[in-house]
Amino acid sequence: MSRVIEAGSANFTRASCWGLAAAAFVAAAITLLACYWQTAQSLVWVWDHDGTYQYAFLIFPLSLWTAFNLRHQVRANPPAPSVWGLAAVAMLVFVWYAGHLLDVNLAQHFAFVALFPALVLTCWGWRALWVLAFPLGYMVVFEVPWSDALVGPLQDITAHFALRALELTGMPALLDGRQILTPSATWMVADACSGVKFFMACSALGCLYAYLMYQRWWKRVLFVALATVVPVIANGLRVYFTILIGETWGMKYASGTDHLIFGWQFFGTVLVLLLLAGWFFRDHLVMREPAPAHGDKLERARSIVWLAAIVLLIVGPMFASESESRVPSEAMHLTAPAVAGWTGPMAAEDGWGPIFKGATGQVRASYRSAAHGDVVDLFHAVYVGKPRREHTLITYGNDLYDPAYSQILSSASRKLDLADGQSLVVGELRLSGTTGSRLVWYWYCVDRRCTRSPALTKLMQAWDVLRGRVPRSSVWALSSPIGLGDADQARTNFRAFAQMLPGTGMPDVPDRRASAGNKP
Incomplete structure (x- = not known):
């Protein structure tokens, strides 16, 4: 009889512990949604407007249903709040803050979704996280829009x-x-x-x-x-x-x-x-018995991590709002440079139109070779200040061509030797569109450090921002229409043009010979 009473008391104690732990998790989840509401809206917007991710609307209900079916295994042991979960929350808040600082939506979306498993570990402990590993991992993998690559x-x-x-x-x-x-x-x-x-x-x-x-x-x-x-x-x-x-x-x-x-x-x-x-190869369903309990009391000394987790969730958006208040506002007027050996600049012809929204300044012009009459189009856009919403060099919607009129046939890397002895690896795109085939060379620069990689460009911007510097980022692109067998000639023209470009084509802002003063 005493054993029955003790078992009932243990079950009641465990249930009350889980009541407190569940309340703590709900409070943390509400805080997460309230403080990161803009990120949640951005995530849902991607699901709704990009047909690739419309399946993601089903992922959260399916994950919740799977987790609900595992509730008995989760409740088999009392919650054990984990300081490792608190460390995971802190790390993910930092990832979100860095993504916000650099306007990297993927980092913000990942951190937002991954914070739910981190809160499970913080509020309920390792055993609960292990039991719920599939629904939580399923949610992280398939709710974050990462498959564009x-x-x-x-x-x-x-x-x-x-x-x-x-x-x-x-x-x-x-x-x-x-x-x-x-x-x-x-x-x-x-x-x-x-x-x-x-x-x-x-x-x-x-x-x-x-x-x-x-x-x-x-x-x-x-x-x-x-x-x-x-x-x-x-x-x-x-x-x-x-x-x-x-x-x-x-x-x-x-x-x-x-x-x-x-x-x-x-x-x-x-x-x-x-x-x-x-x-036809399915296994027979096996009812899983809850794991044996290893104690019935909540480790109250660790329950302080619940409050600490909520505080950490609030800290990220607070720092983000302060950084937004210090964003500089400036505009730059660019003029196309004169290039030795090339006639121009002339008004750019139709057929190629890079899209870089929110640039501090940008210019597009055409040049004709004085030697053989071939045409090269130049595009240059500059972004001054840290990346932020609607003012980001590397972001969704910014492209080296208009997707409505062109498609990529192939991509490659090319080595560009400059007149001052430096060399640069640039990206190459071969496009097919309504106006025919076209070859494009491009590269990005951040404070005179140039690369063809968008990811490396983001990292260089992040390094400048973390050091307290104001990054000056730009994109350079050269383009020419090509016919059958004209690609090699276009590459030769690009090399000759880039070598004569003022400032070797590598400054993060235009050379003084190629720009006018800033507008207020």
């Missing part, structure tokens, strides 16, 4: 796959970057043809399916691998069949509404077949 590689894989499939079935075809040339048409594997939407949605569904249907770890790994490989192969087959239909029955059957309907039907069929294949 996959678009280019998936385009390349799809183009090569479709070409090989056409060759195997006897269809003559040539690959030019991301264009497939057939006897009757030129097919562009555009961003929308990369299959990234289906890849992400299928991967998210595959991970959840593997967790629910399998108990053995190797089955889970195998099915997740299939869920990531199958959509890539399926997208290659979709492009292949689209080209085959267009070549056999005409373009009207391979474009427009018929193209969209075929794509959704094909992807839907592939998804159903994948789930059916996994169903």
